Amino acid sequence: MIRSVTHPQAGPWHRIHLMRHRRALILMTIVIGIAVLFGISGYFSGVAWPTLLEAVLRTTYRLALAYGIALVLGVTIALLVGWSPFIDFFFPFFDILQNIPSFALFPLFIYFFxxxxxxxxxxxxxxxxxxxxxxVLTAIKGAHKDLNDAATIFGATGFRRVSFYLAPLALPAVLTGSIVGIAIGWEAIIGAEIIANIAGFGAFIKNVDISGIDASAVAGALAILVIVFVINRLVWAPLLLESSRRYAE
Amino acid sequence: MTTHPHMALVLSRICARFADEERHDLSVLRDVTFSVRTGSFVSIIGPSGAGKSTLMRVILGMMLPTSGEVVRNFSRPAMVFQNYALFPWLSALDNVAFGLRMSSVPKQERERVAREKLKEVGLLHLENHYPAQLSGGQRQRVGLARALAIQPDFLIMDEPFSNLDTITAEELKADLLKIWRAYGITILMVNHLIPDAIELSDQIILMGAHPGHVEKVVAIDLPRPRDTRGALFFQDVDALTEEIRKIS
Known part of the structure; x- marks a missing residue:
């Protein structure tokens, strides 16, 4: 009797994911280990932990809100443009807009808000x-012609096309766009807090830098690293795994 | 518009032109004329560049011809794709039920129909599998079940066997013939394989390329079920191969 002993889902991708997962855990354990060693040695004794925690939470809160708004705005605009016949018209237009450096517009934001x-x-x-x-736009534009035709032939027309075809089609792109977007978001928020000197992690490291307390900056960087790692492991990694399983060709 | 009561599809002098990426005017179809009798199985054979994909789009109304007349005596067309074109985020069951969902069929009813169609193609046990978890043959069967679920009266198949291994293709062909007989649907299939076309079709349309045009319409009168190892079958294969050689 012939019997299959290979689990159908134990494919190469699964193994690669497990390796990455292990590597990330090892890396984080090393970082936390170093932090603990620093802590034991008394390196962080001068750090104002409540102030640092408040600053980090403030920045994280701003990032969460900004990401939420950007997600709704970005996905909605991309789906509507992708649904319309004007995707080729809007694409270069958006390309020009996104090439404007964010910080060049910073004075405008200060002026208005x-x-x-x-x-x-x-x-x-x-x-x-x-x-x-x-x-999202690239995912819609790059969808296989046959898939578009199948959606049309089987009735995904009008607004149903957005909800039953374009939105699920774009889901992996929303994930990857979000990961990149959030990385940019950290930079934008911390940068803005430094420049405008508004309470938050940016202002915290700016102030500790002036006062020359390096341990606070290191502690702050570690705190951000832990938050990024936790979000990555708890949110993005499982979602990416699920999306790569479902959306694999 | 002329009426053709026994014809599911009539194409009269269809021309299609469009601009390529460098804005050169391209003629893709020139004076394509043929008709497909209701309930028949028709194959289209032609080299690359014969405009077969454009022709399918014109037939389905997804693209307007530059000139010519299309008479469609069908209301629920469906299509089976060469690359399956299954929605990767949906399970086999939900893929099959997709067309019904778009027609607002209640969930219970559409799942009942989808299960029935999956059973017909022998994949009921894989209803919760996603396309990525299915083999090429299984995906094509899900594609066929998806098409059958909307109770089509005209089925277009774009090279449905070309991505499948020989054994899977043979099994699917046998199932397709059973389904065609049971449903009485009109089938128009684009195919590259002459023996397959002769085995399945009542009529074969030979197309030439650059621009796509109809070279010849050949009726296949072999009795059904067809003996694919008989002398008559091989005679037809040889004759058709010779015709295609002349075209190309």
Missing amino acids: GFTDQMIILFATSSIVWPILFA
Whole structure:
């Protein structure tokens, strides 16, 4: 009797993912280990932990809001443009807009919104939105012609095309666009907080740098690293795994 | 417009032109004229550049011809694709039910129909599998079940066997013939393989390329079920091969 002993899902991709997963865990364990060693040696004794925690949480909160707005805005615009017959018209137009450096528009945001939370959040939104929008548009533009035809032939027309075809088609692109967008978002928010000196992680490292307390900057960087790692492991890694399983050719 | 009561499809002098990426005017179809009798199995054979894909799009109304007349005596066309064109985010069951969902058929009813069609193609046990978890032959069967689920009266098949291994293709061909007889649907199939076309078809349309045009329409009168090892079958294969050689 012939019996298959290979699990159908234990393919090469699964193994690669497990290796990456292990590598990420090892890397994080090393980082945390170093931090613990620094802590034991008393390196972080001068760090104002409550202030640092508040600053990190403030920045993370701004990022979460900016990402939420950018996600809704980017996906909606991309789906509507991708659904319309004008995708080729809008693509270069968006390309020009996204090439404008975000910080070149920073004075405009200050002018309109002042030195406020809203200003930082909307400024970050304007940076995060582009990778999401382009990823979705590229996914729609690059969809296989047969898949488009199948959707049309089997009745995915009108607004149903958006909800039943374009939106699920673009889901992996939303994930990758989000990962890139959030990375850009951290930079935009921290950069904006440094420039505008608005309470948050950016202002915290700017102030500790001036006062010369390096341990606080290191502690802050470690705190951000842990947040990024946790978001990556708990949110993006499982979603990417599921998307690559489902969307594999 | 002329009426053709026994014809599912009538194409009269269809021409299609469009501009390529460098904005050169390209003639893709020139004076394509043929008709497909209701309930018949018709194959189209032609070299690359014969405009077969464009012709399919014109027939399905997804592209307007530059000139000519298309008479469609069908209301629910469906298509089976060479590359399967299954939606990767949907399970086999949901892929089959997709067309019904778009027609707002209630969930319970569309799942019942989808299961029935999956059973017909022998894949009921894989209803929860995603396309990535299926073999090429299984994907093509899901594609066929998806097409059958909307109860089509005209089925277009674009080289449905070309990505399949010989054994799978043979099995699918046998199933396709059974389904064709059971449903009485009109089938128009683009094919590259002459023996397959002769085995399956009532009529074969030979197309030439650059621009695509009809070279010859050949009726296949062999009795069904066809003996693919008989002398008559090989005679037809030889004759058709000779015709194609002349075209190319």
